[in-house]
Amino acid sequence: MSKLTADLQANLLLFIEETQMNNLVWGLKNEAEGWLACDSSEFEESEVMPFWSNKADAEQHNLEEWADFEVSEIPLDVFVEDWLITLSEDGVLVGVNWNAQLEGKEIEPSSLAKMYLK
Numbered sequence: 001m002s003k004l005t006a007d008l009q010a011n012l013l014l015f016i017e018e019t020q021m022n023n024l025v026w027g028l029k030n031e032a033e034g035w036l037a038c039d040s041s042e043f044e045e046s047e048v049m050p051f052w053s054n055k056a057d058a059e060q061h062n063l064e065e066w067a068d069f070e071v072s073e074i075p076l077d078v079f080v081e082d083w084l085i086t087l088s089e090d091g092v093l094v095g096v097n098w099n100a101q102l103e104g105k106e107i108e109p110s111s112l113a114k115m116y117l118k
Contacts, residue, residue, distance in 0.1 A: 002057050004099040011097040012105045016115050018053035023076040026058035027051045028069035036069055040093055042106045049087060050095035050104070051079075060100060080116050084109040 004011050019025050027050065028036040040046040051074075052058040058071045074083065087094060088109040096112070098104035 002060065002100070004057055004097055006099065006101075006103065008103060008105050011099060012107070012115075015051075015053040015096040019076050019079075020116070022054070025051050025053070025074045025076055025079045026055050027072055027074060028058060028062060028066055029072050030069045032068075036066060037092060040106055041102075043093065046091070046093055046106075048093040048095040048106045050098050052097055057097065061098065061102075080113055084113045 003014055030036075035049060037047045037049045040048045050061070052061075055071055055073070062069055062071055084094070092109070093106045094109050094112050095104050095106050
């Protein structure tokens with residue numbers, strides 16, 4: 001059962017907590033397109049790449065238009081030290097722990113990286 005709720009700030013904090021505990025981040029990728037990125041619902045002309053703190057929550061989104069993607073893991077150190085830097089350079093936001101309604105925080109990669117330093 002998912003721990004994600006309508007409280008997007010709580011879902012963000014859960015993302016930090018669970019990824020630090022498991023040392024893994026989960027996303028969706030496929031052969032043709034690579035890692036899933038979509039248009040931001042909060043910021044015009046911005047892309048957002050969604051990630052989850054556990055495999056089960058990522059799998060809930062692996063259907064309908066995203067059914068051809070696979071749930072894949074990224075080691076936390078690689079995510080923080082490589083991915084967040086590259087996403088920041090590319091101007092791509094990070095979507096964390098989107099719930100079943102596809103609601104979740106869309107955050108600057110540098111802001112997310114700073115949350116791991118606390």
